[in-house]
Amino acid sequence: MTSHLLYKTFPPTKFLFISTGSSSPSSSQSNPLLSRQSSCRSMHSSSVTTATPVTISYSELKDKNTDLSLKIEEGFGPNGLGILSITDVPGYSSLRRNLLHLSPRLANLPEEVKKELEDPDSRYNFGWSHGKEKLESGKPDTLKGSFYANPILDRPTTDESLLQRYPSYCGSNIWPNSELPELEVAFKSLGKLILGVGLMVAFHCDRYVSKAIKMSEDKGLEQLLFRSRCHKGRLLYYFPTKESDSTEDNKDMSSWCGWHTDHGSLTGLTCAMFTRDAVEIPCPDSGAGLYIRTRTDQIVKVVFGEDAIAYQIGETTEILSRGYLCATPHCVRAPKGEDACSLDRSTFALFMQPDWDEKLNFPEEIHIHKELISPNGALTFGEYTEKLLDKYYYQKT
Numbered sequence: 412m413t414s415h416l417l418y419k420t421f422p423p424t425k426f427l428f429i430s431t432g433s434s435s436p437s438s439s440q441s442n443p444l445l446s447r448q449s450s451c452r453s454m455h456s457s458s459v460t461t462a463t464p465v466t467i468s469y470s471e472l473k474d475k476n477t478d479l480s481l482k483i484e485e486g487f488g489p490n491g492l493g494i495l496s497i498t499d500v501p502g503y504s505s506l507r508r509n510l511l512h513l514s515p516r517l518a519n520l521p522e523e524v525k526k527e528l529e530d531p532d533s534r535y536n537f538g539w540s541h542g543k544e545k546l547e548s549g550k551p552d553t554l555k556g557s558f559y560a561n562p563i564l565d566r567p568t569t570d571e572s573l574l575q576r577y578p579s580y581c582g583s584n585i586w587p588n589s590e591l592p593e594l595e596v597a598f599k600s601l602g603k604l605i606l607g608v609g610l611m612v613a614f615h616c617d618r619y620v621s622k623a624i625k626m627s628e629d630k631g632l633e634q635l636l637f638r639s640r641c642h643k644g645r646l647l648y649y650f651p652t653k654e655s656d657s658t659e660d661n662k663d664m665s666s667w668c669g670w671h672t673d674h675g676s677l678t679g680l681t682c683a684m685f686t687r688d689a690v691e692i693p694c695p696d697s698g699a700g701l702y703i704r705t706r707t708d709q710i711v712k713v714v715f716g717e718d719a720i721a722y723q724i725g726e727t728t729e730i731l732s733r734g735y736l737c738a739t740p741h742c743v744r745a746p747k748g749e750d751a752c753s754l755d756r757s758t759f760a761l762f763m764q765p766d767w768d769e770k771l772n773f774p775e776e777i778h779i780h781k782e783l784i785s786p787n788g789a790l791t792f793g794e795y796t797e798k799l800l801d802k803y804y805y806q807k808t
C-alpha cells in the first residue's frame with residue numbers, strides 16, 4: 412500500500428500543528444510564500460494563483476557541508492509552501508521524458524493485456540490499476556490509470572507469511588515484458604534517480620529537524636528511507652476528459668485527482684507531460700495541473716520546470732517529525748473547454764516510505780489517525796498501513 416490508495420476517502424487534511432512542548436516550529440515569521448506567488452488568468456477559470464516552490468540546485472544539495480535548513484524550512488516547515496524542487500539533476504530530464512512517453516502507450520494497450528497486469532491480491536498496488544480506487548464521491552475513479560512497481564526490488568521478500576501480511580508492499584513487480592518491454596528499465600531508472608536525490612533531501616530534512624528535537628541518527632528520515640524495501644513508484648495516466656464527463660467529481664479543482672495528503676514519508680514528483688494523439692503539447696488551459704492548499708488555507712497552482720524534481724512531505728514524516736516537516740494537501744485539476752479535447756496528462760510519483768518492519772514510535776500528541784495507534788504508540792509501518800487500508804479502502808475479499 413502506498414499513500415495514494417488511502418486518500419480517496421479521506422477528508423482533505425487541514426494543516427496540522429503538533430505541539431511539542433518546549434520547542435515548537437516557529438510560526439511568527441512573515442510568510443515567505445507571498446513573494447513567490449503571482450496571479451494569472453486561465454482560459455477557463457477566472458483567476459489562478461500560481462506559486463513557485465523553493466528551489467535547491469543539485470550541486471548545493473549534494474554538498475553535505477552546506478546548511479540548507481532555511482530552505483528546508485521554507486519548503487516543508489509550518490510556514491512553507493509544502494513542496495520544494497531540485498534542479499539540474501544530471502541525467503534526469505531524459506529519464507523523465509523516456510518514462511512519461513510510455514504512459515499513454517501503456518494506458519492504450521488492449522484491455523485484455525492490461526487485465527493481465529492487474530494484481531487484486533495487493534489491492535492493485537502492483538501493476539495496472541484503473542477504476543479500482545474511489546473518488547471523493549465514493550464512485551470508482553476511472554479518470555486515471557496507474558501503474559505501480561517497486562523500482563528498487565522486483566521481489567522484496569520470499570517469506571510467505573510476510574506476503575500474506577503485507578501484500579501491498581511485499582508482492583512482486585509485474586512488467587509488460589512482451590507488450591512494452593521498455594517500461595521496466597525506464598521505470599526503474601527514473602525511480603532510482605528520484606530515490607537517490609530524495610535521500611539527499613532527507614539528509615537535509617534531518618539536519619533541520621535535529622536543531623529542534625533530539626534524534627538519534629538511525630531514527631532520522633534519511634536512514635529510515637535508506638533501509639526501506641517498500642518504496643513505490645506510480646506512473647500516472649490521466650485520460651482525456653470529455654464534456655459529457657461533467658459530474659460532481661470533475662466540476663471543481665480536484666477534477667482529475669481528489670484532495671489528499673500522501674501517507675508515506677517523502678514523495679518525489681515529476682512535472683507532468685500533456686499529450687494529444689501521442690504528441691507532446693503545452694497545456695492549453697493554464698488552470699489545469701497540480702494544486703496545493705497552503706498552510707494559510709490558500710489554494711495555489713504549483714509551477715515547476717520540466718527539469719526539476721518536486722518533493723512533498725507525507726503524513727508519516729509529519730507525525731514523526733512532530734510537525735516540523737508538514738504534509739501538503741494537494742489535488743489535480745483537469746483542463747476545461749474545447750481545448751481539453753483529447754488532451755491527456757502523464758506523470759510519475761515516487762512514494763518513499765519506511766520499511767514494513769520499521770517500528771514507528773508515534774509521539775503521544777499526534778492528531779492524525781489516533782484511533783488506529785495502540786496505547787504505547789508503537790506500530791510497524793506495515794501494520795499502520797494495513798489498518799489504514801482496512802479503514803479507508805476496500806476490505807480484503
Ligand SMILES: O=C(O)CCC(=O)C(=O)O
Pocket residue numbers: 414415645647668673680683701741743758760
Ligand atoms: O498527478 C500529480 O501531479 C500528483 C499525483 C499524486 O498526488 C499522487 O499520485 O499521490
Ligand SMILES: [Fe+2]
Pocket residue numbers: 671672673741
Ligand atoms: Fe499525492
